[in-house]
Structures are given as C-alpha cells and as structure tokens.
Amino acid sequence: MNSSRPLARKAAAFGASAAVLGAMVAGLAAAPAQASTQATAGKASAAATSTKARPKVSVSTPKASSRDNDGSCPVKVDISANINVKLDGKTDLAYRWLHGDGSKGKVKVLKLKGHGTKSVKIGQTLTFNEEVKGWEAVQVLGPRKVTSKKGYFSVTCQDAVVVDKDQLSSGKRISVSAWADPSSYVGPCTPGDKVNFLGRIKVNDPTWVKYRWVLNGRVVDYGRTKIYHSKTVSFGYSPRDSQRGYAVLQVVGRGGGSSSDRAYYKVWCKDEAPSTRVSATNLVTATNNDGCKVGAHATINSTGRARVEYTWYVNGQSVDSGVVGFGREGSRTVELSDRVLSGSATQGGRVTLAVSGPRNNDSISQSYAACEAPKPKISVSSLSVSGQRNEFCADRRGPGVDFKATISSTAPTTVKYYWVIDGKRENPDLERQVNGSVDVTWGIAGAQSASETKGSVQLVVFSPDSASAATSFSVSCPKPAGA
Template identity: 85%
Template sequence: MKSSPLARKAAAFGASAAVLGAMIAGLAAAPAQASTQATAGKAGTAATTAKARPKVSVSTPKASTRDYEGACPVKVGITAKVNVKLDGKTDLAYRWLHGDGSKGKVKVLKLKGHGTKSVKIGQTLSFDESVKGWEAVQVLSPRKVTSKKGYFSVNCAEEVVVENGDDKKVSVSAWADPSSYTGPCTPGDKINFVGRIKVSDPSWVKYRWVLDGRVVDYGKTKVRHSRTVSFGYSPRVSERGYAVLQVVGAGDSSSDRAYYRVTCKDETPAPSVKVTATNLVTATNNDGCKVGAHATINSTGRARVEYTWSVNGTSVDKGTVLFGREGSRTVELSDRVLSGDATKGGKVTLSISGPRNNDSITQSYAACVAPKPKITVSSISVGQRNNFCADKRGPGVDFKATISSSAPTTVKYYWVIDGKKENPDLERQVTGSVDVTWGIAGAQSASETKGSVSLVVVSPDAASSATTFSVACPKTGV
C-alpha cells in the first residue's frame, strides 16, 4: 500500500503510530471539517451581523513536559488559552497545527456572556520514539488568529542496568540536546551530549564519552544517587553520528546511542579544495606476525575526508577525518594479524575520498620473521664424589643445570670454573628443556674443594647461571 504525503511527513517528523493515525484520520475527515468550518462561520456571522466580530487572542501552547527524557512510549499533554471578548453569543472554532505541516480536526465551542471569556483547550500526544516538534492553535471563528509555536521534545533514553563486583547497581543513559542542528558551522558547541549516571550506593564512578567509536572525553565523579555529566561538540561540516556514555569498571556498561545530525548551510567547499595522502609507513611486528601502518591526510581547505585501509587489496578498516581549515591529520592502521601468503610480505594501501577529488598511496611491508627463541637457564646443582679422598685429594664436584628454549633450536654454551672458561663452546639441540652437566677432579693435598661455577649460553640468546660451591671429604674415625 502506498503512503500518502501526509503519512511520509509524519514519519519524517518522528511521531508515534498514535499521532500518525490521528493525522491520517484528520485528513480523511477533511470534507466534514470543511463543512463544520462553514457552519461555524455561518453561525458566527449570524450572531454578529449587527456588531463587530469579538476580539480573540491565543496564548503560546505549553507541553506538560517540554523536554521529556526517559522510557517510551510516553504521553505529552499540550494546552493553550483562548481569550474571547464577548457581547452576547458566538461560536469558537479552532484547530491544532502540527510541526510536520499537518492540521488537526476543527472543533467548535459555543460561547455566550459579556466581557472577556478565557477558554482552556488541550490535546494529548503519544510517542514511542524520540522526536522534536511544535504545536500551535489556529482560531478560525469568530476571528482568524494563529498562536505562536510551542516547542517540545521527547528523548526515549532507555537505561542500561548492570551490577559491578561489589553488587552495586549502576545505570547509565544519554541523549543529545539538541539532537539536530541546521545553520552556519562556526566555532562553538552545536550539539550538547548529556548523560545521567545512577547508583544504588554512593560511590566514585569512572566514565568516558565515545563519539562515533572514538573516546573523546573522560572523567571521574562522586555519585550519591544520580549525577549528570556532559560534553559539547562543534562539528565544522555536515555530519551525523552518535555518542555513547560508558561507565568504566562496572562491566564496561554503556548507555543507548544518542544520535545527532548537523547540517551546515554554508559548508560548500571552495572548488580549489584538494585532499592528498602522503607519508605512508608500514611496520611488520614479528611477535604474532602482524602489520600496522600510519600515514598523513592533507587538505587545502575545509572538508570531510573518508579513508579506507587495505592490506593486499582487501579492505580492513575505515574512518572519517574532518578539516575545519587547511591542515594535515595522521591516521593509523592498528596491527592486523597476517596469515597464508600475506606472512611473506605484501602491500598496504590508504585510499581517501574528499569533496572534490580522491587519492591513494601504497607501501610494501616486510615478511614476518620467526622471533628468536627465548633461552633460560636454571640454577646450578652441585654434587660430590669422594673417590679422590683416598689419595689425599679433595672431593670431585659434579655440576648440573637445565637449559630451556621457547622454540626448538641449537644452543651454544660453555662452563666457567673460578673465572676461567673450562671448554670450547658446546652445542645441544633443545626442544623444550635439556639437562647439561660438567665435572672437576679434587684439589691436590686438600681435604676440600671449593670455588665458583657458571654456565653461559651464547646463542641463539644470551643467558647464564652461577653459584659457589664448597665440599669436603668425610672425616674418618680416630
């Protein structure tokens, strides 16, 4: 079924199904309304044939809650006062004018008396989604008068409730005020984001604002029951997006998205505005085989520039950079894990799109190299051999340590006794861990053997372990 122009206007206005239905019903009743209006006009004319039409004034409509924020659906009452200076009888015919351009049903009240009579009129609107609008009253008889516009807004901000580790309940909500702006994009906050933090028990709360996926503001505040936090935003070009209020440390809870829209009437860029991409630098991270990059986006004037990062022809990240004037911005590609042939090297490309032209830049990145194995050496254990004691020599000493590697490799090492290298470099294949040993004979004409010992690994990674030792032959009975 095709929608009528009125239905499309109401949808754009953001009205609820209830208001939309009322508007369409009012349109369907248009012939009857015209008849009623004509009747009202005749009645008014008949009653005032011999005298001037009564003076009429209408107050500016007021909403029961001008700026509502909370759970939806919600009903908003709109009231106004019509003052009629009477001298006998007359018919008061009026209707409501809606902010989307539609008109309500004509209503007629019969009035009589002398002097000024004040009549309070009203209506109730229902909304199940966020909306900003206005209402006005148009008096058709006995004199045509239209009131000023009465503005109102509804922000359906659902609260997200979580519990932190201390069993304290925390809830957050956020909304944009205003949620849209149209006009010159000059310096100064155009959009104000407001958030409310509620807690079950007084506590310090850390929070941050995230605008279109980027952290733009943060803080810490003491909340006894509830507290409002905010930050302002001043776009320099037309854009739309959202902000989220996050409570940090309580399950990283977030509010619903607070959407905004900015339309700059005078933002048309000069024909000479040009954007370029320069200074692309890539970096291969061998720890996990990843590639990252950064580059510079330049603009000769005010512009909105969209950019895309690609690795080997595949898009991996996107973003937007806003320029209020001529300048440069650095954009980064965070580390991306490589796999398959991409680990052998490839290309990173930054493509940009500006108001008047496009540009791109490409740079190669190096292949991943397996990281050097990490080597560790345990403490050295000391063992004693007493077979030399019978020859009036000190005991022999045996040394043992464990060499471990984070990856299979060949390890080169040597032993040092009392500061002197004992042997040429030795080699062992290590897959995980391996025990290595060394031994020395007992000292001549001594009952004990003592000194220092070190195990030194020289390849593929440097590591060592050292200790002192002192062992003696067992005493014999006298």
C-alpha cells in the first residue's frame, strides 16, 4: 500500500485524474502478467515473420471523441486510432496504449492474415472524475516497433446550468431544438447507426457555442462550434437490443445554457430472414485522361430487407464508403466519383467494391486503363498575303502571290497539312514539327493573260487534329511609269 504513495505524487505532478492513477496502481500489480503477455506477443510476432521480411506498419495519431470535454464529471472520453499493416500472409499484431501520466496499458495481440494493406481500428474509453489535460499514444510492438504521435485532449468539469429557453445571462439569445431520425426503427440491430439525433442551435449574434448530447440521462457526446445564425449538430446511436428512450441537446457554459425538448425514439430489434443475402455486380471503371482520374459505378443487390455498408478501394486503398438500405429485395447503383491518380497508379490498376450485409460479405474488382496524354489541340490563325512577285507581269501575267499562316499546338507534335487555292489542292501532304506555334508559307505563280491574280486560299490541317483557315486575295501588277 505504501509503495503506491510515491506513484500517486508522480501522477499528481503530471495532472493525472483519479481514474488514470487507479489504472497505474493496478498496472504495477499486473506487471508480471503484462510482461508475460508482451513476451508471448513478441515470440508470436517473431515466429510469424521469421521466414520473410517483417510487414510495414504505420499508426495514426490517436483521436479523442472530443478533444475539449467541457461538462459535468465524471466524463468518459473515447480514444481511437488506426493501425495499418501491409500483409503478405499471416502475422501477429501486438500493441498497447501509452498514457500521458507515464503508465502503459496491457499488451493486446491480434492475428492478421491476407494480402495487401489491412487497417485495424482500435479504441479505449477513459473515465475522469476531475479536470485534466493529457494525451494518449499507441505503441506497436510487433511485427515492427512503431509509436504513434501523441493525441491530446482535455477535461473541464463544470455543472450544466439550464436557464429559460431563448435567453442567456450574457444577453445573447439562443434556441435549441432536437429530433430523432427515424424516431421509430424496426430491423436488425447489427453494428452501425440506427437512430440519428439531429439538433439545431440558433443564436441572435455570432458566437462560439459548447454543447453536449444527453442520452437517457447520460452524457454521450460533446462539441464546440462557431455559429453565425444557426447550425445543425448530430450524433448517431446504434442500440443492440429493443428499447425506447430520449435524447436532449444542451448548450453549456459557465454563465448559463439552454436545453432542447426531449427527442424520443423507439427501437424494435427484429432479425432478418436467414435467406437475405447481399452481392456486388456490374462494376464498370472509367479513366478520365483530363487530369488523370478514375471513377466507377456498380450495383449492390439484396434478396430482402437489409442495411448494407460498402467501401470503395483503388489499388487496395480505401477511398470512399457509404450505406444503403433495402426495405425489400432490390438493387441500388452506387458511384465512385473521379479520383485523381498519381505515381504508379497512373499506369493502370484495380478498383474494388466491398459490401457487408447482415448475413454475408461480397466484393467485386475491375481493372482500369492507364492514363493517356491528352490529344494535342491544333489551331490555324493569321492566314494572309505575305508578298507579291511582279516579275510575272513582264510576260503579261498577273503577279505571283506568297501566303503565310500560323499553326499552333497545345503540346509538341508533328502536324500534317496542305494548301488549297480556289478550291483545288495544291500540294501533297506537308509536315512540320510544332511546339507552341510555327509559321508556314506557300506561293503561287501569276494568273495567265491578266494584270491581277485573285481568288481564295485555304490552309487545311488533318493530323493529329483537324483545323483550317481561309481567306480571299487580290493583287495587281504595278502600273507602268507615267500611265
């Protein structure tokens, strides 16, 4: 018992709560068991990776359900993080939580198998009876030792003061309303939100507002937001059994607050028929060369009433997700909006849609084409007469005429073109390398038995794009001197 007193003083120096202090004392008693667990985890990890390179591991920064928790104590703070493991077979994932007071959580081991990157979401719930500022981190012990960045949070204990609706002591007016969507649910009570609670907070003057949701008398969510006129806030609830109850949205603060009426809900957990199955079909991918993007659409099918979660993957990486509901047998089309590709993904790859229903999972994959460089766009401009040659006039002919035009391209390319005079093609195919803009020229001899040469001229580009320009012309021999 005496051995815990220095530890208590150390915890107090760190500003630890009574709950975390209790965890530290309990941790001393459990140290041999934890050491044994850690050793077991290390052996299991080493055995799994002895014949091949250890998988790559990364850990996200832990995130609290609410970084600034302001309300009545005790307060429960949910902390979560993602561990990504690049698998090529089987491995054991061993990890533990590191606490801001210097203590360490119990080592936990998960068995993983498969190929590609697997994301594991881990979480814990901490209870605080007093104010505290702290952090949490995740330490992976195997198959590689990796420690995440620190995820910070704080707890401020205060009583929620509910005053007359639409009136704050500061002079600011506020109104709060809340409702359940749906207010009544009948169906399978599988993981995932069944009831969404929505609340609207209105103020007469822009201000920062701290709020919390109270579900059946228990604080379940916190938030802080800037409201200019009105804003909608929400949280989701996933009951595991049939029940009814209510939620209240409260605005809290040291100077006062406001509370909504009760938003009542009712849930009846009713299993689906065993035959209900879900599937993914008709996956179509499309590569958009304008910006190098990939998109897709597919069909989700269900043989009966079901709530189906789906996730889109591009080359094994999760990029989007959603939920569709079926009241009966049917099909729904889901889309993956264009995603910008980079690196090796621009050379082609695979898109996968994975679906999860109440009774089964399914997935479908389809390759997508590599991005191609956009086709150059060609334009012709500034077609005009650039000069005339009067030497033909001595033979009682009109002057010769020279023409010039500018060919432009949006990308380096070889341009093929020809000239047309008075509707007749003048020459075989001509070629020029164009990187930006280049001037091209053409000339014709003088007209027979005439003192002028006139008509129409056209420049036609036919590869790699089509473009043209045309104009009319008229030039005359100079008059003899003294005429």
